[in-house]
Amino acid sequence: TQLLEQSPQFLSIQEGENLTVYCNSSSVFSSLQWYRQEPGEGPVLLVTVVTGGEVKKLKRLTFQFGDARKDSSLHITAAQPGDTGLYLCAGGVGRGSTLGRLYFGRGTQLTVWP
Amino acid sequence: NAGVMQNPRHLVRRRGQEARLRCSPMKGHSHVYWYRQLPEEGLKFMVYLQKENIIDESGMPKERFSAEFPKEGPSILRIQQVVRGDSAAYFCASSPRTPGGDNTKNIQYFGAGTRLSVL
Numbered sequence: 001t002q003l004l005e006q007s008p009q010f011l012s013i014q015e016g017e018n019l020t021v022y023c024n025s026s027s028v029f030s031s032l033q034w035y036r037q038e039p040g041e042g043p044v045l046l047v048t049v050v051t052g053g054e055v056k057k058l059k060r061l062t063f064q065f066g067d068a069r070k071d072s073s074l075h076i077t078a079a080q081p082g083d084t085g086l087y088l089c090a091g092g093v094g095r096g097s098t099l100g101r102l103y104f105g106r107g108t109q110l111t112v113w114p
Numbered sequence: 115n116a117g118v119m120q121n122p123r124h125l126v127r128r129r130g131q132e133a134r135l136r137c138s139p140m141k142g143h144s145h146v147y148w149y150r151q152l153p154e155e156g157l158k159f160m161v162y163l164q165k166e167n168i169i170d171e172s173g174m175p176k177e178r179f180s181a182e183f184p185k186e187g188p189s190i191l192r193i194q195q196v197v198r199g200d201s202a203a204y205f206c207a208s209s210p211r212t213p214g215g216d217n218t219k220n221i222q223y224f225g226a227g228t229r230l231s232v233l
Contacts, residue, residue, distance in 0.1 A: 004156075031220050042118075042205050042224035043157070088156065092220030100147055100162030100170055100209075102222060107156060 003027055004091055006105035014113050016078055021108040023089035024071045030092055032065055032072045033102070037086040079112045086110075118208050118225035119188075126231045133193040133200070135228045139208030146189045147222055148181060151203040163189060196232045203227045 004025050013019055023032070031050045035043035047056050049065035049072065056063045062075040072089055086109050090102040119138040127133050139146050144165055149157040159173040163183035174181065183189040193200055207222035
């Protein structure tokens with residue numbers, strides 16, 4: 001059972017287009033992180049959100065944490081080929097016996113064509 | 115400012131051999147986490163350690179797998195008598211000691227991983 005569901009699983013777009021990927025759960029998280037992973041490498045942290053409704057911007061990337069802290073979205077404006085990669089969301093419970101654990105979605109594989 | 119260092123990057127073992135994966139956390143980080151990534155699956159939590167302590171090993175298989183984070187030296191994930199199903203990418207992450215013990219952000223930084231292939 002996957003605690004975090006990401007959609008779409010694959011996304012192939014042309015340079016300059018906008019896109020949104022989603023990360024949904026029925027569970028509440030104390031924090032949610034977005035990572036990007038290149039083939040053969042480890043996940044690289046993009047952003048952490050902790051407050052319901054929080055919005056963070058990183059250049060052309062906009063991250064939002066849902067009001068109920070159960071879901072998140074990543075919006076990319078004017079995508080570029082350099083944005084190609086696997087985007088992973090990961091949630092932390094932040095308390096109790098699973099304090100240190102991050103729950104990962106399966107990821108969205110984004111390909112941006114020139 | 116070195117990141118999380120994992121070695122080896124690639125490891126090939128025959129069935130029945132032992133695999134030892136090493137992880138040096140970022141400088142100043144005292145929390146280490148191990149995850150496994152199987153093809154077509156997301157990263158799955160295995161174990162959370164602090165120096166000389168295993169905090170949460172509920173994601174580790176009960177047999178053949180063990181992990182340690184000694185007072186000195188890297189964290190080690192050890193897989194005894196490997197089988198083909200152990201073939202995967204194993205990632206280590208670390209996080210800093212959080213003042214006051216508030217770990218709600220749970221920010222973790224990942225290494226490049228060790229790709230284990232069992233023949």
